[in-house]
Structure formats: C-alpha cells, structure tokens
Amino acid sequence: MVTVLIPQPLRTLTDGESVLTAEGHNVRAVIRDLAPRYPELADRLMDGSKIGRGISLAINGDVVSTGLITRVPEGAEIAIVPQISGGSRDYRPAVNTAIEAVKPCR
Amino acid sequence: MVTAQSQPQSKETEQYNVIGTRPIRHDGVDKVTGAAQYGADINLPGMLAGRVLRSPHAHARIVSIDTSKAEALEGVLAVITNADFPRASDEVIDTGEGTAQLNWVLDNVIASDKVLYKGHAVAAVAATDHHIAEDAVELIEVEYELLTPVLDVRDAMVDGSPLLHDGLHTGEMDGSKSDNASNTASHLQFTKGDLDSGFADADVVIEREFETSMAHQGYIEPHNGTAYYRADGTLDVWTSTQGAFVVRDSVAPLLQLSPSQVKVTPMEIGGGFGGKIPVYLEPLAGLLSQKTGRPVKLTMNREEVLLATGPTSGTYMRVRMGAKRDGTITAADVHLAFEAGAYPGSPVGAGAMCALAPYDIPNQRIDGYDVVVNKPKTAAYRAPGAPQSEFATESVLNELAEELGLDPLEMRLQNACEEGAQRADGFTYGIIGNVECLQAAQESPHWQSELQGPNRGRGIAQGFWFNIGFESSAYAQVNGDGSVPLVLGSTDIGGTRASIAMQLAETLGISAEDVHPHVVDTNSVGYTQVTGGSRTTFAGGWAAYECAMDIRRQMEERAAQIWECDASDVSYGDDAIIRGPADEDGNDQQFTFKALAAQLVTSGGHIVGRADVNKTSSGPAFATHIVDVEVDPDTGKVDVLRYTAVQDAGTAIHPAYVEGQMQGGVAQGVGMALNEEYYYDDSGDLKNASLLDYRMPTALDLPMIDSIIVEVPNPGHPYGVRGVGEVPIIPPAPAVRAAIANAIGVHMNELPMSPRAILDATVLGGD
Numbered sequence: 001m002v003t004v005l006i007p008q009p010l011r012t013l014t015d016g017e018s019v020l021t022a023e024g025h026n027v028r029a030v031i032r033d034l035a036p037r038y039p040e041l042a043d044r045l046m047d048g049s050k051i052g053r054g055i056s057l058a059i060n061g062d063v064v065s066t067g068l069i070t071r072v073p074e075g076a077e078i079a080i081v082p083q084i085s086g087g088s089r090d091y092r093p094a095v096n097t098a099i100e101a102v103k104p105c106r
Numbered sequence: 107m108v109t110a111q112s113q114p115q116s117k118e119t120e121q122y123n124v125i126g127t128r129p130i131r132h133d134g135v136d137k138v139t140g141a142a143q144y145g146a147d148i149n150l151p152g153m154l155a156g157r158v159l160r161s162p163h164a165h166a167r168i169v170s171i172d173t174s175k176a177e178a179l180e181g182v183l184a185v186i187t188n189a190d191f192p193r194a195s196d197e198v199i200d201t202g203e204g205t206a207q208l209n210w211v212l213d214n215v216i217a218s219d220k221v222l223y224k225g226h227a228v229a230a231v232a233a234t235d236h237h238i239a240e241d242a243v244e245l246i247e248v249e250y251e252l253l254t255p256v257l258d259v260r261d262a263m264v265d266g267s268p269l270l271h272d273g274l275h276t277g278e279m280d281g282s283k284s285d286n287a288s289n290t291a292s293h294l295q296f297t298k299g300d301l302d303s304g305f306a307d308a309d310v311v312i313e314r315e316f317e318t319s320m321a322h323q324g325y326i327e328p329h330n331g332t333a334y335y336r337a338d339g340t341l342d343v344w345t346s347t348q349g350a351f352v353v354r355d356s357v358a359p360l361l362q363l364s365p366s367q368v369k370v371t372p373m374e375i376g377g378g379f380g381g382k383i384p385v386y387l388e389p390l391a392g393l394l395s396q397k398t399g400r401p402v403k404l405t406m407n408r409e410e411v412l413l414a415t416g417p418t419s420g421t422y423m424r425v426r427m428g429a430k431r432d433g434t435i436t437a438a439d440v441h442l443a444f445e446a447g448a449y450p451g452s453p454v455g456a457g458a459m460c461a462l463a464p465y466d467i468p469n470q471r472i473d474g475y476d477v478v479v480n481k482p483k484t485a486a487y488r489a490p491g492a493p494q495s496e497f498a499t500e501s502v503l504n505e506l507a508e509e510l511g512l513d514p515l516e517m518r519l520q521n522a523c524e525e526g527a528q529r530a531d532g533f534t535y536g537i538i539g540n541v542e543c544l545q546a547a548q549e550s551p552h553w554q555s556e557l558q559g560p561n562r563g564r565g566i567a568q569g570f571w572f573n574i575g576f577e578s579s580a581y582a583q584v585n586g587d588g589s590v591p592l593v594l595g596s597t598d599i600g601g602t603r604a605s606i607a608m609q610l611a612e613t614l615g616i617s618a619e620d621v622h623p624h625v626v627d628t629n630s631v632g633y634t635q636v637t638g639g640s641r642t643t644f645a646g647g648w649a650a651y652e653c654a655m656d657i658r659r660q661m662e663e664r665a666a667q668i669w670e671c672d673a674s675d676v677s678y679g680d681d682a683i684i685r686g687p688a689d690e691d692g693n694d695q696q697f698t699f700k701a702l703a704a705q706l707v708t709s710g711g712h713i714v715g716r717a718d719v720n721k722t723s724s725g726p727a728f729a730t731h732i733v734d735v736e737v738d739p740d741t742g743k744v745d746v747l748r749y750t751a752v753q754d755a756g757t758a759i760h761p762a763y764v765e766g767q768m769q770g771g772v773a774q775g776v777g778m779a780l781n782e783e784y785y786y787d788d789s790g791d792l793k794n795a796s797l798l799d800y801r802m803p804t805a806l807d808l809p810m811i812d813s814i815i816v817e818v819p820n821p822g823h824p825y826g827v828r829g830v831g832e833v834p835i836i837p838p839a840p841a842v843r844a845a846i847a848n849a850i851g852v853h854m855n856e857l858p859m860s861p862r863a864i865l866d867a868t869v870l871g872g873d
Contacts, residue, residue: 005532008297009279044281062722079532082294082455
C-alpha cells in the first residue's frame with residue numbers, strides 16, 4: 001500500500017480527502033487503482049501515456065523523471081506538486097490563426 | 107598540470123585522495139590565455155552576418171510588415187518573419203529548468219500577431235556583412251496598432267486590465283480554468299495544518315507587503331548563435347548555452363527537423379546563471395541558414411540582452427506570520443504574485459515551495475500566481491523564485507524576532523526543519539544540514555564579534571534551495587599511458603570539468619591531472635540536462651562515478667584474462683592497484699592502473715567506460731548568512747562592511763570552487779538587495795538598458811566574503827554531494843534588510859533597497 005498526499009487545490013477531485021491510500025507497483029498502477037474511486041483525479045494525474053500536464057510527482061521526496069513506469073516501493077509516500085515552471089493547461093493562443101492575416105508584404 | 111594543495115582537506119574528506127583537494131582547473135590555461143573559443147569567436151567560410159529588428163513598443167498589434175526594401179538591398183540574402191517558420195503546436199517541450207509550449211517559444215523568438223515587450227524580435231536578416239545587415243533592418247517597415255502596456259503584476263491581475271493573450275485563462279492545479287480570459291496564467295496553493303487556529307495560538311502576528319523589481323543575471327558574454335544548414339539537410343549550431351540538448355530539442359521542432367538532423371556544439375560560456383538556457387538567436391540563425399544555404403552568425407549587443415532576454419521576475423508579495431512569546435512560529439500565510447514577462451512561466455512554483463522551507467511551521471498556506479506583463483519573458487536566475495519568496499518570509503521572521511526581543515538566530519534554530527520534517531508541498535526531508543549551518547554561523551567569529559559605530563547594523567537570514575538531479579552522461583577511455591579522456595555534455599560554467607573529473611579520478615584511484623575532461627556536442631555524448639539547478643557536480647559526478655565503475659569492472663576482467671584466472675578472483679583497490687591470486691611462486695599478483703593500462707592494447711584493446719544516469723534524488727541545500735552594513739543617512743547609500751556565508755555543501759569536492767560559488771552568490775544577492783532593477787517608464791521603455799545604468803556590484807562595492815563550508819554528506823550520492831551554486835543568492839537580501847533596520851530603524855519593503863528607496867523611506871517618510 002502507498003500513500004498519496006493531495007494538495008489543497010486537488011481536493012475538489014477527492015471529495016475533500018487530503019490523504020489517499022492505493023495499491024500499485026508503479027505510478028501508472030497507483031493511478032489506475034485510484035481511478036474507480038476518484039476518476040477526475042486520475043484524469044488530472046495521467047494524460048495518456050504521460051503524467052498530467054503541469055504536474056510533477058515525487059516519491060519519497062524524489063521527483064519522478066521516468067514517467068508512469070516509475071517503480072513505487074511498498075509503503076511509499078507520493079506527493080503531487082506543480083511543475084516548477086510552464087503554463088496553464090488549456091491555453092490556446094489566438095496567434096496561430098491571427099498570424100495568417102498578418103503575412104508580410106513582399 | 108600541478109595540484110595546488112595550499113590548504114588541508116576537511117575532516118570529512120580526509121578519507122579521499124582527490125575529493126576535497128584543490129587541483130588547478132583543466133580549462134584554466136585556455137581561459138587565461140584567451141585561447142578558449144566563445145560563441146562569437148566562430149568564423150566559417152562564406153558566413154553571413156545576421157541582425158534582428160526589434161519592437162520599439164511594449165504592447166502593440168502588428169498590422170503589417172513590409173520587407174521588400176530590405177530584400178532589395180545589395181548584399182542581403184534573406185529576410186524572415188514569424189510567418190516563415192513552420193506553424194508551431196502547443197506541444198510542451200523541456201526548456202531546461204522547466205517546460206514551455208512550443209508556440210510560446212516561437213512567439214518569443216520572433217513575434218507573430220503582437221509584440222509584447224520593447225525589444226521583442228519582429229524580423230531578422232542575413233547579409234554579407236554586419237553593416238549591410240544593420241542597414242537592411244532599418245529598411246523593414248512595420249505598421250503597429252498601439253495597445254496599452256501592462257507593466258505591474260498587481261495591475262495585470264485586476265479584472266478589466268488590458269490582456270496580453272486573448273486566449274489565456276487562469277489554470278488551477280486541478281485542471282480547471284477561469285471562465286474569463288486573464289493575465290493570470292496559473293494559480294497554485296500549498297497548505298498544511300489549520301491556518302486559523304495557528305494564528306489564534308500566536309501571541310504576535312506581523313503582516314508585511316513587499317515589492318521586488320525584475321533583475322538580470324548579469325552574465326558578461328552576450329547571447330549568440332551560429333547555424334549552418336548543410337546540403338544533406340542537417341543543421342549545425344554553435345552557441346553559448348547552459349544546455350546543448352535543450353537547444354537541440356527547441357530548435358529541431360521549431361524548424362520541423364528531427365533531433366538527429368540537429369547538432370549543437372556548446373561553446374565556452376561567459377556566464378549564464380540560468381539566463382543561457384532559453385533559445386533566442388539559434389532558431390533565427392537556423393532558418394536564415396536554411397534560406398541562404400550559408401552559415402549565419404547572430405550576436406546580441408548589451409542593450410538587446412537587457413531588453414529582450416529573460417531576467418528574473420518582479421513580484422508583489424504579502425506575508426503574515428505569527429509566533430508565541432517563546433519564539434515558536436505557529437502559522438504563516440504567504441501570497442506570491444510573480445511577473446512571468448510576456449508569456450506564462452515565472453518561477454513562482456519554486457518560490458512557493460521554498461518560501462517557508464527552512465522551518466517546521468505546523469500551519470501554513472502559500473498561494474502563488476503566475477502573471478503575464480509587457481516585459482521580457484522571464485528566465486531562470488540562480489535558485490529561480492527563491493530569492494524573492496524567501497526575502498519576504500525571512501524578513502517577516504526577522505521582524506517577529508525583533509518584536510519578541512529574541513535572538514533571530516536562536517529563533518531560527520528553535521523552528522528549524524530537521525530530518526523527517528514535511529514541507530507544505532508534501533516533501534519530507536531526509537538528512538539535511540539546516541541546523542548545522544545555523545550552529546556554524548552561531549559559532550563564527552563574525553556572529554561572536556561586536557559591531558560598533560553609528561548607522562551600523564547586523565542582519566542574518568537563512569536560505570533553502572532544492573537542488574536537482576536528472577540526466578547526465580559520461581564516457582571515458584583508458585589510454586596506454588594511463589591518462590583518461592573524459593567526455594561530458596555539461597557546459598562548464600563554474601568549474602564542473604574539474605569537479606566531475608575529480609570524482610572519476612577518485613573512483614579510479616588516479617590523480618585529477620590524469621583525467622582530461624572535454625565538453626562536446628550533442629552527437630558525441632549521451633543526453634545531458636542543462637547546467638543548472640545546482641545539478642551538474644551532483645548528477646555529472648554520479649555519471650562519472652558509474653563510468654569509472656564500468657572501467658573498474660573491465661580492468662578487473664582484463665587483469666583476470668592476463669593472469670588466466672577467474673574475474674571473481676581479481677579486485678580493484680582504493681589505491682588503483684588491481685590485485686589477483688598468487689602466482690606459481692606464491693607471490694601476490696598486482697597491477698597499478700598505469701601498468702595495466704600499458705598492457706591493454708596487446709591484451710585485447712582499449713577500455714571505454716560509459717554511463718548514463720537519471721537521478722531523481724537530490725540533496726537539499728541550506729545556507730546562513732551574516733552581514734554588517736553602514737547606512738549613510740544623507741545619501742541613503744549602504745556599504746557592506748563585513749559578510750559571512752555559511753553553507754552545507756554535502757561534500758565539498760573542490761573547496762575553492764564551492765567558496766567561489768558562495769561568494770558569487772553573495773555578490774549577486776547583494777546586487778539584488780541594493781542596486782539592481784529594471785527601470786521602466788509608463789510606456790514600457792526600459793530606461794537603464796546598459797551596464798552603466800544597470801548597476802551591478804563590483805569588487806569595490808564588496809568586502810572579502812568569508813565562507814564557511816559545512817559538510818553534512820548527502821546519503822543520496824556516492825560521494826555525498828549536494829549542489830552548491832544556487833542557495834547562496836537567497837539570504838543576502840533579507841540579511842541586508844535586517845542589517846539596515848538594525849542600523850537606522852527602518853524596515854524596507856522593496857527591492858532594491860537603493861539610495862533612492864532608503865531616502866524615500868527615511869527623509870521623505872515613504873509614499
């Protein structure tokens with residue numbers, strides 16, 4: 001069994017729970033174990049074959065750098081933290097369409 | 107090369123032969139004779155000169171760009187704008203000390219529909235010489251529709267503020283986003299305990315607001331980038347960078363090339379401090395070379411560096427902290443709003459995680475906001491985000507101690523995190539040297555001395571930085587004479603050729619002088635992350651250790667082959683003697699490293715060791731600084747009289763370079779504290795875009811900085827290394843603030859605490 005610490009902003013996805021327990025030998029398995037109980041949390045933590053955008057996970061204080069296949073030792077504590085820089089998830093700048101109208105005059 | 111061993115090893119490193127000594131750096135001769143090749147030194151046959159047209163406005167829509175006159179100028183071979191680049195997706199790429207969306211990276215390299223800060227690149231030209239390129243840039247006609255610039259982080263957060271990006275909504279950690287578009291790109295929050303009850307338990311509560319200005323890293327070498335797109339579709343890039351692989355992985359997708367088509371050669375680097383991680387000129391040089399089929403070199407001048415590359419964030423911060431009469435801190439509430447510059451991605455996340463990290467405070471809330479403004483996109487700067495956030499928290503802690511009549515160092519000891527303490531972000535500390543730093547400071551001659559004289563004061567502050575690990579590679583070959591060339595991918599900013607080579611030498615049992623480190627291009631070594639995050643001696647050293655262990659295994663096997671015995675009967679000793687079973691006469695068989703190296707060619711060939719490590723563990727760093735200042739009440743000028751920096755290095759591989767990092771960090775921190783600021787007028791025009799007016803401290807502004815190295819070995823590293831480069835920039839500003847308050851009784855709440863700001867707070871009585 002492992003412990004997953006839920007930061008305040010994500011507790012909207014866990015019915016207010018701040019600490020969850022789960023089973024799993026790697027990050028993917030832990031998230032899949034949480035999914036039936038907390039589907040929105042699982043969606044936030046896993047984006048296809050990657051850890052969710054803008055999110056970092058730390059296992060016993062070590063930041064995960066090998067993605068969902070990272071091994072999780074029995075009894076581990078997993079912390080969810082934001083990536084230390086980057087941007088908001090759903091920003092789609094209007095520039096890519098606007099730029100078409102701003103072709104340089106040649 | 108000669109080993110300089112003017113000082114004995116520390117008690118902690120006496121067990122080692124190489125670690126803890128002070129060999130002369132391997133690249134020293136090239137550096138001091140001027141032979142070292144920097145980015146601007148590249149000259150190739152047929153090379154063109156590039157030049158960038160930059161926006162004169164801080165916020166404007168580009169209505170049209172007419173490049174026809176520039177293209178018609180004799181000697182001009184290409185003119186490009188954003189429209190000439192392939193469309194960039196919103197794919198997130200690794201940008202070294204963080205991540206960013208590819209389309210933002212491109213937009214920052216060269217503007218698309220809007221310019222978002224003065225100096226934002228709008229077009230670029232390649233011409234047969236520099237003068238023609240400059241003339242051509244002036245012939246490009248751009249029509250702008252001017253927009254109101256947003257220059258202050260609080261103004262930018264107000265509803266109804268002019269928006270930099272129409273499609274930007276505030277993202278929360280749970281994945282939700284605001285309904286309305288906003289300049290606030292994201293919000294994060296960390297909590298611990300019960301804030302209300304924590305403040306209810308406090309006997310004294312202090313709340314303060316702080317503002318800090320954008321500040322530049324101050325590296326002396328301007329940015330540069332040279333590219334040559336070859337007929338076979340490959341692109342060579344030469345540049346001054348902290349991460350050749352990050353440049354490759356940024357340039358390749360921007361030009362829609364495979365990483366295998368792009369080779370990046372990192373040149374010697376004239377300073378970086380985080381600012382040489384992003385790409386600015388390299389993609390422009392690449393596209394100009396694609397267009398012309400010739401090599402193209404671009405270099406910035408100083409004004410361009412200050413206008414258009416990434417400084418650290420300006421901020422608005424608010425801290426409320428409560429404590430009991432005995433000094434126990436019961437609660438802290440921290441609000442951090444960081445300017446990201448023109449595109450999202452300030453270091454507010456790291457600032458939030460560091461803000462209260464030295465202390466075990468049971469009840470905490472830390473809110474962080476990443477906010478876009480019409481200033482250059484911020485970049486990493488030595489412990490990104492932490493100098494600001496810890497300036498705020500350390501300052502309030504000092505005021506609490508003052509209010510309670512307690513010794514600020516004792517109060518820190520009373521509340522200090524130790525092994526097992528958990529931060530609000532969820533991390534639990536392993537073995538750390540927080541308390542050891544405070545104790546060493548307490549016992550230091552500086553803290554034990556008495557400060558006398560009018561308008562003089564003493565201050566103290568603590569600092570924390572995570573340090574990181576991640577991916578590094580190392581290759582090494584054993585030559586027949588026992589020398590070992592070591593191939594690295596880490597740009598050497600602060601002596602890491604030496605510190606990594608020393609760890610290889612220690613593991614092999616040979617001298618540092620017998621190792622010859624080389625920093626090579628991205629096709630010649632395995633993936634290596636940036637030189638940043640205080641990771642290079644840690645992770646690069648670990649790669650060197652694994653590489654050396656690979657060599658040791660092969661040397662044992664080779665000796666066994668020569669002795670015709672089983673490899674399990676052979677062992678590698680700490681003294682580089684490979685020992686085998688007794689021979690027929692009953693004598694021990696042994697090889698020195700060099701003796702076996704001499705037999706490699708005739709016994710099967712050379713031995714090559716290699717390692718690629720991806721270390722997720724790290725060794726957190728703590729520092730305690732003490733400073734004495736004197737304030738001139740008539741001018742507001744602050745003189746630093748005495749400075750002592752104490753820091754846990756884990757194990758100091760090369761103590762002279764650790765001391766150098768500590769002293770350099772202090773110099774930059776004092777600069778942020780007293781002088782350095784980006785000074786904008788209301789139109790968003792940077793008024794001090796030169797090193798004459800952007801005032802960094804010189805040797806004349808600082809006393810000798812005493813450094814005390816504490817060594818609490820990091821159990822997560824074979825030699826106990828913690829990173830040392832970043833944490834020393836954190837304590838100077840709050841320590842100087844406390845010293846000024848101690849001197850003249852005024853608590854400054856803005857950075858820099860310049861003569862103008864001090865006079866404003868004293869003579870003029872604030873605003």
